[in-house]
Each structure stands twice: as structure tokens, then as C-alpha cells.
Amino acid sequence: MRSTWGLAAPLVAPLGLAYAAFFVAPLLMLFAVSFYADDRMTVLGLGQWQRFLGDAFHWKVIGNTVLLGLKTVAATLLLGLPLALAYRAASPGWQRVLLFVVVMPLLTSVVVRTFAWIVILGREGVVNQMVMGLGLAADPLRLLQTELGLVISLTQIEMPLLLLPLLSVMARIDPNLMDASASLGASPWRTLFRVILPLAAPGIAAGCLLVFASSTTAFISQSVIGGERLVYLPAMVWQQAMVVANWPFAATAAIALLVSVSAVIAVIATAGRIAGGRIHG
Amino acid sequence: MARLRTAGARRRSMGEIAYVGIIGFLAALALLILVGPILVVLATSFTDSRSIRFPPTGFSLRWYELLLDEVRSRQIHRAVGNTLTVAAWAAGLATVLGTAAAVAMARAAGRAGRLADAFFMAPLVLPGLAFGLAALMYFSLLGFRPSLEMLVAGHLIVVAPFVLRTVGASLSQLDPSLLDASRSLGAGPVMTFRRVVLPLIAPGIAAGAFLAFMASVDNVPVSLFLSSARTDMLPIRMWGMMESTLDVRVAAVSGLLILTVFVLMLVMERFTGLTRRMRG
Incomplete structure (x- = not known):
């Protein structure tokens, strides 16, 4: 677009300054604080980093956090992709209804959605009443405070983040391509894996990225549904900062979260670009 | 809704039926998982008991009344x-x-x-x-x-x-x-x-x-x-x-x-x- 109104710099400056003061500066401070060796923040040193990286338990927590994110991404894909395919095939009227149904949970507080899963997965919850009512188990299943329960909950909590970009690319795929694929004798499965999914790759990657980022930082869902026995990085950051009041160590754990999440996100984004580039490029 | 296009082909093979069935089932499950919890919470909020369980034992607005009570909440x-x-x-x-x-x-x-x-x-x-x-x-x-x-x-x-x-x-x-x-x-x-x-x-x-x-x-x-x-x-x-x-x-x-x-x-x-x- 040509320059038609005003100048660019004065318009970006206010938001840029706000980001500098309230986003960049705090993150720099976070890095700085992690280099205090003691929790009183008097001596500089690499003590916190040595303590954090030298303990196998912390590596296990990092691994668990990344794995939780990946499991959530896999579960949302398993259910979200078919829903997106149904959306593609639906009439415009149904598409509007489906879109509303997808957006509604997204705008409903994360805490509300977490609470919903307590009601569903609890000892007297919906699932257990059904299971016991059907005589499938004599005792209530333990679903809360398990990773399975947490992944099921996060699947619902994060699925809209996958679906929004996914529905957007699905809606733009030319239906003629599918007709062509079918008339050339391809089975629907072949069309799905060889035509639809490659074309939808950028949307899938964008969605996976958001789901991963959101599920790994979902402190309240992790602590309320996962319970105290399942330790993920956010709980560690919170505990160290607000309970133990060891800010340098909390900063170190927060940076570990930042770095591990960013690394996986970079991989997902690159994979999406490569898959998309092969088709569109 | 799960009427998936199978353009061109008039005779549906087993593969196509399986495709529509599996995709349709998963899509329906996705919808249930998306909307179900919200409806469960909504229903639970009208319970008349002191414990949270679904289905609620009876209908009441007591928790809304307590919530709107300016002193107690x-x-x-x-x-x-x-x-x-x-x-x-x-x-x-x-x-x-x-x-x-x-x-x-x-x-x-x-x-x-x-x-x-x-x-x-x-x-x-x-x-x-x-x-x-x-x-x-x-x-x-x-x-x-x-x-x-x-x-x-x-x-x-x-x-x-x-x-x-x-x-x-x-x-x-x-x-x-x-x-x-x-x-x-x-x-x-x-x-x-x-x-x-x-x-x-x-x-x-x-x-x-x-x-x-x-x-x-x-x-x-x-x-x-x-x-x-x-x-x-x-x-x-x-x-x-x-x-x-x-x-x-x-x-x-x-x-x-x-x-x-x-x-x-x-x-x-x-x-x-x-x-x-x-x-x-």
C-alpha cells in the first residue's frame, strides 16, 4: 500500500514504547535476576544455573512439561482435524454454528473450563457415574491428579486454538482439487493424506504452536487437575517465586520454560514452513 | 454435518464408508468434548446441594443468591x-x-x-x-x-x-x-x-x-x-x-x-x- 495517510514511525512509537517498558525490560530483568547466586540477591554468579542444570530432577521436570505439551498437541490434532474436515464439508449455515461452538469455549475463562473438568473427572463426576452405572468398574476411577485426566482436560481447553487457524486454511482449499483426486481414483484416505493435509500444513503448524505454548504454561489447569504429585515447570516457577521466595531460582526456572517452549515452537514453525513451502512454493 | 464429499464416486467402497464413519465419529467426539463441559458447569451451578456433582440433585438458585449477597461474597x-x-x-x-x-x-x-x-x-x-x-x-x-x-x-x-x-x-x-x-x-x-x-x-x-x-x-x-x-x-x-x-x-x-x-x-x-x- 502506498503512503497515503500520516507517517509510520509516530504511529508505531506509542505501542513500541509500551512494549519496551513493560515487555522487553521485564524480560531482560528476568535474565539479570537469574545471575544472582544467592536468594537475597547480593552476590552475582552462576550458582542458580549450576543448581538448576546440575539436578536430574529439574531435567525431568523440563521433559515432563515438553511431553505434556506434545501429548496435548497430539490429542487436539486427533480430534480437531476430523472436526475441521467436517467443517469443510458442512453447509454455510452449519459452518457458522460450528465456528460459534469453537469460539465460545475459547472466550470462556480457562478457570471455568478447568472447573468443568473437576466436575466431570471427579470421584462423583460424570465419567465415574457413567462407568459405575454401566457396571464397568466397582470402584470410582481415579482420573483427577493423573496425567491422563490432565491431557483430556487440556485437549478441550486448548482445542479452539488449533481449530481457528485450521478452519481458516481448510476453508480456502479449492474443492476442485479433491474432486480431481477422487476422479483420478484416489481413496478418501489417500486424498486426505496426499492432498488435504499438505495443503493445510501451515494452518496445522500455526495451531499446534498455539496449543503447545498454551498447554505448557497452563498453571491453573496443571495444578488443579494434575495435582501436586505431577510437577511441571510453571508450578516450579510459581512455588519458587511466591512460596519459597527465591527469585533468582524462580527466574532460572522461568527462563528454562521460556527456552524449552521456544525451541519446540521453532521446530514446529519450521516444519510448517517446509511442509507449506513444498506445496505452495 | 458429517456428510463428507465423495465426489464422483457413486458406488461407495468399504474404504469410503470407513472414512466417513471414522472422521464423523471423531468430529462428533470433538464437538461433545468442546461443548459438553460448558453445559455440565451450567447445569451444576443450579444445584441445591452443598457438593458439586452432576447431574445435580435438585434445582435451586441458592448459590447464585449467595454469590450476589454483598456481605458474604x-x-x-x-x-x-x-x-x-x-x-x-x-x-x-x-x-x-x-x-x-x-x-x-x-x-x-x-x-x-x-x-x-x-x-x-x-x-x-x-x-x-x-x-x-x-x-x-x-x-x-x-x-x-x-x-x-x-x-x-x-x-x-x-x-x-x-x-x-x-x-x-x-x-x-x-x-x-x-x-x-x-x-x-x-x-x-x-x-x-x-x-x-x-x-x-x-x-x-x-x-x-x-x-x-x-x-x-x-x-x-x-x-x-x-x-x-x-x-x-x-x-x-x-x-x-x-x-x-x-x-x-x-x-x-x-x-x-x-x-x-x-x-x-x-x-x-x-x-x-x-x-x-x-x-x-
Whole structure:
């Protein structure tokens, strides 16, 4: 677009300054604080980093956090992709209804959605009443405070983040391509894996990225549904900062979260670009 | 709904039937998982018992009455007040600053534009919890005590991307010939912006402001660190109510939030085509 109104710099400056003061500066401070060796923040040193990286338990927590994110991404894909395919095939009227149904949970507080899963997965919850009512188990299943329960909950909590970009690319795929694929004798499965999914790759990657980022930082869902026995990085950051009041160590754990999440996100984004580039490029 | 296209083929093979069946089943399961929990919470909030179970044993409004009781639910009311105040300020500031930045960035093509976009969108993918802790350390070490202003500053960063995205999308659909026409008719840049651009992107701005407001109301990672007993925020208070003794008022708060979101979404859908904008 040509320059038609005003100048660019004065318009970006206010938001840029706000980001500098309230986003960049705090993150720099976070890095700085992690280099205090003691929790009183008097001596500089690499003590916190040595303590954090030298303990196998912390590596296990990092691994668990990344794995939780990946499991959530896999579960949302398993259910979200078919829903997106149904959306593609639906009439415009149904598409509007489906879109509303997808957006509604997204705008409903994360805490509300977490609470919903307590009601569903609890000892007297919906699932257990059904299971016991059907005589499938004599005792209530333990679903809360398990990773399975947490992944099921996060699947619902994060699925809209996958679906929004996914529905957007699905809606733009030319239906003629599918007709062509079918008339050339391809089975629907072949069309799905060889035509639809490659074309939808950028949307899938964008969605996976958001789901991963959101599920790994979902402190309240992790602590309320996962319970105290399942330790993920956010709980560690919170505990160290607000309970133990060891800010340098909390900063170190927060940076570990930042770095591990960013690394996986970079991989997902690159994979999406490569898959998309092969088709569109 | 699960009527999947099987164009061309008249005779359905086993593979096609399996395809429609499996995809249809998973899609239905996805819908159930998306909507079911919300309906369960809504139903639970009308229970007449002291424990949270589904289906509720009987219908009553007792938890809503307790929730609306100004004396017994004073802390919740204060948290709601704080949450709405912070959301209004954060969304308002994000809308003004974000719209201005989006207008400027719409014209910055190429590498610089992409970099600026990635920078401003970063709060959307960076772990919010790390940013929340960073903000707490930053403000405390600068000597500030917990305040609503601090929460507004933190929320502003988290909600600005929503405005940038919706306004940016509206701007990209703007027909450049309209701007040329306005200029050739003698309108200056300010006049063109006010009389041509602004009316055309107004729905996008409104949708962005709404999403920013809702994102602030729902925010956990920043409020977790920046709120205090005096500046309590609703999601954090609800977390507390869930952690200790499972207070049935959580269900009533949830029920009210669900109904509010539903009504607001219908209104925004009517005036701004909200969901289409979110799909992009």
C-alpha cells in the first residue's frame, strides 16, 4: 500500500514504547535476576544455573512439561482435524454454528473450563457415574491428579486454538482439487493424506504452536487437575517465586520454560514452513 | 454435518464408508468434548446441594443468591470490580495503541514489517508465566507496590496482539483504490483516515477491542504474579476457591461468566461478524 495517510514511525512509537517498558525490560530483568547466586540477591554468579542444570530432577521436570505439551498437541490434532474436515464439508449455515461452538469455549475463562473438568473427572463426576452405572468398574476411577485426566482436560481447553487457524486454511482449499483426486481414483484416505493435509500444513503448524505454548504454561489447569504429585515447570516457577521466595531460582526456572517452549515452537514453525513451502512454493 | 464429499464416486467402497464413519465419529467426539463441559458447569451451578456433582440433585438458585449477597461474597465482588477495571483500561489502551501501530505496519512491507509483526505478536506464544514473573520482578525492583496500574501495564502487553491481528486483517482487505480516490478528490491524509479508512475498519477494531477485553478478564499468568490481596483478580480468586474447599459458588460464578460470554458473543457476531474475523 502506498503512503497515503500520516507517517509510520509516530504511529508505531506509542505501542513500541509500551512494549519496551513493560515487555522487553521485564524480560531482560528476568535474565539479570537469574545471575544472582544467592536468594537475597547480593552476590552475582552462576550458582542458580549450576543448581538448576546440575539436578536430574529439574531435567525431568523440563521433559515432563515438553511431553505434556506434545501429548496435548497430539490429542487436539486427533480430534480437531476430523472436526475441521467436517467443517469443510458442512453447509454455510452449519459452518457458522460450528465456528460459534469453537469460539465460545475459547472466550470462556480457562478457570471455568478447568472447573468443568473437576466436575466431570471427579470421584462423583460424570465419567465415574457413567462407568459405575454401566457396571464397568466397582470402584470410582481415579482420573483427577493423573496425567491422563490432565491431557483430556487440556485437549478441550486448548482445542479452539488449533481449530481457528485450521478452519481458516481448510476453508480456502479449492474443492476442485479433491474432486480431481477422487476422479483420478484416489481413496478418501489417500486424498486426505496426499492432498488435504499438505495443503493445510501451515494452518496445522500455526495451531499446534498455539496449543503447545498454551498447554505448557497452563498453571491453573496443571495444578488443579494434575495435582501436586505431577510437577511441571510453571508450578516450579510459581512455588519458587511466591512460596519459597527465591527469585533468582524462580527466574532460572522461568527462563528454562521460556527456552524449552521456544525451541519446540521453532521446530514446529519450521516444519510448517517446509511442509507449506513444498506445496505452495 | 458429517456428510463428507465423495465426489464422483457413486458406488461407495468399504474404504469410503470407513472414512466417513471414522472422521464423523471423531468430529462428533470433538464437538461433545468442546461443548459438553460448558453445559455440565451450567447445569451444576443450579444445584441445591452443598457438593458439586452432576447431574445435580435438585434445582435451586441458592448459590447464585449467595454469590450476589454483598456481605458474604464481598471478596468476590471486589475481585470482579478489579478485573473489569483492569480489562477496560488494558483493552482501551491496547485498542488505541494497537490500531495506530497496525495502520502504520500495514504499509511497512518486506522484512522490517515482518520483524515488527513477529515482535508485537511474541506475547501470544511466549510462556505467559515467565512474562508474569518477569513483570513482578521488574516492578518490585523498581520499587512499585502492587497496584491496578501495574496489572493494566502487564495485561496491555498480553492483549495488544489481539487488536493488532484483527485490525491488521481489516486493513489488508482495504481497497487501495478507495484511498487513491479520496486523495484525488483533495482529501488530506487525516481526512482520508477519518472519513474512509476508519469507518471501513471499525468492525475490525471493535472485534479486536472485545477480544482484548475478554483476554484480560481471563488472564491468569500475569495476574497470578501481579495481583495481591488488595488487588485480587477474579480468575485468581476462583482458583483459590477451587483449591481449598471446593466452594459451590465457583459453579455460580462460572455459570454467570458462561451466560455473559454467550450473550456478548451473539451481540458481537451481529455487529462485527466476530467469529469469521477470528477464523481469519
